[in-house]
Every structure is written in structure tokens, then in C-alpha cells.
Amino acid sequence: MDYIIDVKELRKEFTSHSSRSGLKGAFRDLFTRNYTIKTAVDDISLQIKKGEMVGYIGENGAGKSTTIKMLTGILTPTSGHVRVNGMNPHKDREQFVRSIGVVFGQRSQLWWDIAVQESFRLLKKVYNVPDEFYNTHMADVIETLAIEPLLDKPVRKLSLGQRMRCELAAALIHNPPLLFLDEPTIGLDVLVKLKIREFLKEINAKYGTTILLTTHDLSDIEALCERVIMLDEGKIIYDGALRQLRENWGEGKQIQFSFAEEATHAELQSLTHDHLVVWDQGSNASNWTASVENNEDIISAVIGQVVGAKKIADLKIVEITTEEIIRNIYEEGAVRNG
Amino acid sequence: MAKYMEMIRIRFLMMLAYRTNYYSGILIYSINIGAYYFLWSAIYGDKSSIQDLSIVQMTTYIAVSWMARAFYFNNIDREIALEIKEGKVAIEMIRPYNYLGMKMMQGLGEGIFRILFFSVPGMVIVYFIFPIQFTTHPATWGYFLISILLSFIINTQINLLTGIATFFLFNNDGLIRAKRVVIDLFSGLILPISFFPVWAQSVMDYLPFKGISYIPSMIFTEGFKGNEILHGLMNQTLWALVLFIPIQLLWTTAKRQLIVQGG
Numbered sequence: 334m335d336y337i338i339d340v341k342e343l344r345k346e347f348t349s350h351s352s353r354s355g356l357k358g359a360f361r362d363l364f365t366r367n368y369t370i371k372t373a374v375d376d377i378s379l380q381i382k383k384g385e386m387v388g389y390i391g392e393n394g395a396g397k398s399t400t401i402k403m404l405t406g407i408l409t410p411t412s413g414h415v416r417v418n419g420m421n422p423h424k425d426r427e428q429f430v431r432s433i434g435v436v437f438g439q440r441s442q443l444w445w446d447i448a449v450q451e452s453f454r455l456l457k458k459v460y461n462v463p464d465e466f467y468n469t470h471m472a473d474v475i476e477t478l479a480i481e482p483l484l485d486k487p488v489r490k491l492s493l494g495q496r497m498r499c500e501l502a503a504a505l506i507h508n509p510p511l512l513f514l515d516e517p518t519i520g521l522d523v524l525v526k527l528k529i530r531e532f533l534k535e536i537n538a539k540y541g542t543t544i545l546l547t548t549h550d551l552s553d554i555e556a557l558c559e560r561v562i563m564l565d566e567g568k569i570i571y572d573g574a575l576r577q578l579r580e581n582w583g584e585g586k587q588i589q590f591s592f593a594e595e596a597t598h599a600e601l602q603s604l605t606h607d608h609l610v611v612w613d614q615g616s617n618a619s620n621w622t623a624s625v626e627n628n629e630d631i632i633s634a635v636i637g638q639v640v641g642a643k644k645i646a647d648l649k650i651v652e653i654t655t656e657e658i659i660r661n662i663y664e665e666g667a668v669r670n671g
Numbered sequence: 672m673a674k675y676m677e678m679i680r681i682r683f684l685m686m687l688a689y690r691t692n693y694y695s696g697i698l699i700y701s702i703n704i705g706a707y708y709f710l711w712s713a714i715y716g717d718k719s720s721i722q723d724l725s726i727v728q729m730t731t732y733i734a735v736s737w738m739a740r741a742f743y744f745n746n747i748d749r750e751i752a753l754e755i756k757e758g759k760v761a762i763e764m765i766r767p768y769n770y771l772g773m774k775m776m777q778g779l780g781e782g783i784f785r786i787l788f789f790s791v792p793g794m795v796i797v798y799f800i801f802p803i804q805f806t807t808h809p810a811t812w813g814y815f816l817i818s819i820l821l822s823f824i825i826n827t828q829i830n831l832l833t834g835i836a837t838f839f840l841f842n843n844d845g846l847i848r849a850k851r852v853v854i855d856l857f858s859g860l861i862l863p864i865s866f867f868p869v870w871a872q873s874v875m876d877y878l879p880f881k882g883i884s885y886i887p888s889m890i891f892t893e894g895f896k897g898n899e900i901l902h903g904l905m906n907q908t909l910w911a912l913v914l915f916i917p918i919q920l921l922w923t924t925a926k927r928q929l930i931v932q933g934g
Contacts, residue, residue: 407764409927431767442762444681446688451681458677459768487688 336416337511337543338381338404343413345374345399373399375567376413383510384541386533388554388575391564392663397547400564401515404545405435418511431460434504438516441496442503443488449499450484453506460507467506474502477532494525501529505536512536514546518553530556551655565663578658586627587651588636592619593644604638619646624653674768675776682780686788693788700737700793707733707861708801722865728892729863731803736860736888738790743823743883745778748847751834756842760929771831771922778827806893814900818887821907825882826854828914835918838925859885863894879914882907 350366352358374396381387391397402408403415406422406429415422418432436442443452457467475481478498483491491499497517504512514533518526530553536542548554554561554575561578563571571578595618602612608631611624623639625631632650639645686693708730715726724732751774754760763770797803806812833850837843855861857880864875864885875881886903889895895903 402761405765407761408929426764427767427769430765433765435765437762440757440759440762444685446685447681451684455674455677455681458674459766461674 335383335419336380337383337385337418338379338545339414339416340380340404341378341414342376343374343378343400343403343415344372344376344411345396345403345408346411347371347373372567374403374410377564377567377569379562379569379572381543381545383543384537385560386537386544386546386558388558388561389545389547389564390549390551390554390561390659391547395564396567397564398515401435401513401545401547405433405513406430431507432509432511434507434509434512436497436500436504436512436514436517438497438514438519441488441500443496443499445488448485448487449480449491452488452499452503453484456503456506462507466508470508471502471506474505477535478502478528494521497521497525498529501532508540509542510540511543512545514544514548516548517546518548518550526550526553533557551659555655563659563662571662575655579655585624585653586632587653588623588625588632589615589647589649589651590621590623590639590643590645591615591647592621593646595619596621596643601639604642605635608635610635675772678773678776679780679783682777683784686781686784696741696785696789697793697796700741700789701796704734704737704797704801707737722863724863724865724892724894727802727804728894730801731805732863732888732892732894734794734797734801734803735891736884738786738794739819739822739884739887739891740860741785741790741793742782742819743826744785745781745827745830747774747778747827748830748834748850750774750777751831752837752843752847755834755837764929771918774831774834775827778830779823782823806891808893811890811893814904815887815891818890818904818907821904821911822883822887824911825879825907825914828911828918829854829879831918832914832921835921835925838921838929854880854883857881858883859888863889865894879910882910 348368348370350362350368353362353367377396377400389397389400399408403410404417404422406426409423418429420429420432422429443449444455453471475484478501480495480498480502483495483499488496488499501517518529521529533544534557537544544557546553546558559574559576561571561573561575562569597618598612598614601621601623602610605623609626613622613624614620615622623635625635636648640648711729711733712726715721715729719725721729751760754763760770763773766773798805829850833843833847836846840846857875857878859881860883864872864881867875882903886895886907890900890903
């Protein structure tokens with residue numbers, strides 16, 4: 334099987350020095366320093382097939398960006414085997430980077446002082462894109478992202494949302510088969526987010542572009558990715574379908590009660606003692622959430638028992654969101670099976 | 672090659688984006704030349720020549736060295752340092768080009784812009800104010816052109832070295848500033864090398880700095896004659912070649928231990 338990204342036991346360690354405290358410590362630091370080794374990425378293995386859209390998620394400092402930087406050839410791995418697009422990213426750098434597109438949400442790759450179209454023109458030359466292909470392909474990209482009116486403006490005059498759309502277009506000038514997106518929707522409003530998601534889906538359908546996406550916004554992942562890879566402290570703790578994650582973890586429902594008066598945990602517990610219910614207090618003593626199994630009989634019974642005994646101001650039944658699932662997983666530190 | 676030409680063009684556009692810089696540049700260069708002219712005419716007093724240079728030759732030397740400086744001078748060391756500090760170098764590493772080559776082309780774009788839009792108009796202004804003699808020998812102009820091209824290469828190589836040093840020092844503002852003073856002084860911009868004490872001159876024979884300003888200016892003022900010109904050009908070429916070695920070594924090491932700062 335040919336994988337577009339094939340990584341085995343990839344590892345990256347950083348050496349950093351810690352400063353001693355005080356003036357005396359600072360003087361001692363001049364001569365000897367305390368070094369500590371921090372493992373940012375800890376023996377991860379993953380395979381991604383052509384045309385997949387994969388969400389790569391994890392908390393801040395989990396090692397997501399470090400992985401992306403190793404996959405794009407910016408950082409050299411401490412150890413491990415990396416093949417992306419059939420090449421070693423670090424060894425064949427100049428040839429390799431022609432086959433990928435990268436967008437870093439937090440850094441611009443356009444030239445700050447000049448018009449967007451000049452940056453495009455330079456990138457076109459840099460990637461040796463033939464005129465004919467450029468004209469048809471870019472016309473399409475420009476239209477879909479609606480950046481036509483921005484082309485003659487210098488980058489420094491664009492808003493974040495405008496700039497991000499231009500960044501995406503810039504990353505796609507050479508129509509790479511593999512696209513890395515590092516937090517592409519950070520700080521963007523809902524409309525721009527939707528536009529970018531639509532665009533990514535379109536690119537994926539049209540050219541079979543493989544997309545690896547890191548984000549803190551799980552709605553991006555829900556909208557785009559079938560597969561998620563979850564990282565915690567440099568290790569992969571989940572790699573599989575997003576749907577399955579929901580099935581395994583989101584099996585329950587939550588009933589949110591707002592009572593007319595305050596309630597106590599013991600009181601609610603005793604009301605519903607014949608079912609398995611987990612009560613959690615909300616923002617104050619009259620707001621409570623009951624987590625129950627996803628079973629109509631149990632839901633009705635619990636609601637009946639509670640409503641029979643206490644006055645209700647508001648009631649809502651919600652499914653557990655992906656965000657909560659992920660939070661639960663991080664709290665437990667591992668993914669339970671089955 | 673097309674991408675490197677395009678980079679020169681982009682640099683042109685960037686220079687044009689800031690007009691005030693452009694106008695004030697001409698002014699600053701003219702003031703500098705004026706200040707050195709008055710200083711030297713006071714030093715010369717009634718003497719017709721010092722160290723075989725007449726006052727007219729001296730003025731021409733000053734004017735030419737400042738105008739040549741507009742061509743070879745660039746801030747790419749500062750830019751590299753900034754890109755490393757801000758982590759922008761990561762973006763450069765995902766581009767299919769040679770980073771250092773691209774930086775050199777940016778410097779060249781800046782240099783060509785300055786020589787066309789600073790030096791030529793500046794030289795015209797200066798020509799009408801101060802007693803300057805332009806040579807009429809086409810051969811001298813030819814040697815001079817080759818010579819300033821080489822001085823651009825040497826100066827840019829030194830800038831690249833200083834810039835790459837940021838990878839190891841993390842913050843090298845001090846080094847950049849020191850380098851600038853050393854180049855202005857030891858390249859013969861402020862004082863022609865022949866005015867230094869003999870022992871200092873022999874030390875400078877072993878340093879690359881005099882290839883930056885002294886040699887092209889001496890060629891232009893015809894302070895160098897015959898074989899001296901060829902020796903000068905050979906000295907420059909040699910340094911341009913030799914300096915490639917430490918750049919390659921440093922760059923290879925830097926890439927291996929590249930840590931992108933700021934995440």
C-alpha cells in the first residue's frame with residue numbers, strides 16, 4: 334500500500350537550559366548551565382492515504398506543530414523514519430517542498446509590503462508554474478475564495494480573514510497533492526470559516542488533495558475530517574474515525590434542568606436512585622445536568638421522577654458534543670476501547 | 672533563474688513602497704559627502720597632495736566611495752536575524768529555493784535600485800557643488816564596474832555570515848553593529864587605506880574589508896595604475912571565493928540544529 338505520509342517511530346527531543354534564580358545563579362549560568370532534555374514528539378507512527386482529510390488535534394504543547402515541522406522538512410527528527418510523498422523531507426528539501434503546500438495560521442507567507450498579486454506572481458515563478466495552468470487554476474481559486482478585489486492591495490492592509498484566504502490561495506498556486514494546515518481558522522469569524530471549509534472540501538474532491546489539519550476548533554474537524562489523530566504529551570492516544578469516537582464516547586445524553594428553587598446533589602440522587610444517573614451542578618445550585626444512557630425509557634423515567642418532585646423553570650436534552658468527548662479523553666489520559 | 676530575477680523585481684517594488692526613505696536617502700548621502708569634503712579640505716590646507724592623492728582626487732574618492740556604498744550596502748544581515756528571531760525562517764524553508772541565494776538576490780535588487788535612484792541623481796547634485804573629476808577612460812569605468820560588483824559580493828557574504836550567526840547566538844544586534852563599524856573603517860570608506868600606519872596596512876592585506884570600498888574607489892580615482900588594478904581585482908575575486916567556505920559550513924550546521932523560535 335502506498336501511503337502519502339508514512340511515519341515510523343518519529344521522535345524529536347529539544348535541549349533547553351534552565352536558568353538558576355537570583356544574581357548569584359545568573360553568574361553561575363555564565364560558566365555552567367543546567368540542561369534538560371524535553372521530548373516533544375515521542376515515537377509516533379502514522380500512515381495517511383492519498384485523498385484523506387485528517388484532523389490532528391491536541392492541547393497546546395502536545396507536539397502538533399513539531400510534527401508538522403518535521404513532516405514539512407523544517408525540523409530534523411531526532412530519530413525515526415519519515416517518508417512524505419515518497420521522499421525524505423529533510424534530505425531532498427528543494428524537490429520535496431514543490432510537492433506540498435503549507436499554511437501556518439500564525440505566520441504570513443506573503444510579502445508584507447507589496448500587493449497580493451505580486452506575491453502570487455513571485456510564487457508562480459518560484460514553483461515554475463506554467464502560464465496556462467496558472468491562469469485556469471488560479472482563476473478558479475480566486476473566484477471560490479472571493480479574493481479578486483484584494484489582489485492589488487498590500488498585505489499589511491488586509492484584515493485577518495482576507496489575509497487568510499489569500500494565504501490559502503498562495504499555498505495552492507502549484508496545486509500540491511498534499512496540504513498542511515496549521516490552525517488555518519484561528520481568529521476567524523464564522524462566515525470566513527465556512528468559506529474556507531467549503532473551499533477545502535472542493536479542492537479535496539476536485540484534485541484528491543490530501544489534507545492534514547491541526548486546529549483547536551473542533552467544528553472544523555467535524556465539518557471536514559473523517560479521521561482524527563489525537564496527540565497528548567507527544568504520544569498518539571487516538572487514531573481512527575471521528576464517528577467511532579462519538580459512538581464510543583458520546584453514547585449518553587444529557588438532560589439540563591433549571592429548577593425554580595435550589596436543589597442538592599443528595600436530594601436529586603435519591604429521586605433517581607433506580608437508574609444510573611450522574612448529576613453535575615451547573616452555574617449555580619438551581620442548575621443541574623443529568624448524564625444518562627441514550628435510552629428513551631430511562632430518559633422519560635428520569636424526567637418524570639424529577640418533574641414530579643421539583644418545580645422546573647427550563648429543561649433541555651442535549652447530545653454530548655465532540656468537544657466534551659475530547660475533554661473527557663484528555664482527563665482520563667487514554668482512549669478506552671470498545 | 673527566473674525566480675531569482677523575479678525576486679530582484681519584488682525588491683524594487685518594496686523599495687518603491689516607501690518613498691520617504693528614498694528621498695531622505697539621497698539627502699543623507701549628499702550631506703555625508705559634503706561633511707567629508709569640508710573635513711578633508713581643512714586637513715589638506717595649502718598642501719597640494721597627501722600620500723600621492725590630490726585634493727580633487729580625494730574629493731572624488733569620497734564621493735565615489737559613498738556612491739558605491741549605496742550599491743554594496745544592504746541590511747540582509749538584520750533581515751536574516753529578524754527572520755530567525757520571529758521564526759519566519761520556517762516559511763523560507765518550505766520554499767523550493769536556496770535561502771541564502773534568494774537573500775543575496777534581494778540585496779542585489781536593493782543595490783540596483785539604490786545605484787539607479789540614489790547614486791546617479793546624487794552624483795549629479797554632488798558634481799555641481801564640489802570639485803570632482805570623472806575619468807574619461809572607458810577602461811577605468813569597466814574595471815570600476817567589475818570591482819563594485821565584487822565588492823557587493825564580498826560585503827553581502829560578510830552580511831550572510833553575520834546573519835547566520837543568529838542561529839547560534841539567538842540575539843546578535845551587537846555583532847551586527849560592530850560589523851558595520853568595522854566595515855566602514857577598515858574598508859577605506861572613512862579613511863583611504865594608504866593613510867593608515869604601515870603595520871596596520873599590512874594587517875589589512877590579510878582581511879577582506881579593503882575589497883569592499885578601497886579597491887573600487889582607488890580604481891575609479893585612478894589612484895591605482897597598471898598592475899595595481901589587476902592585483903586589486905584579483906584580491907577581491909579571491910576573497911569572494913574564499914568566503915563561500917565558511918558560509919557553507921555555518922549554514923549546513925545551522926540547518927541541522929534549526930530550532931524555530933516562537934513555536
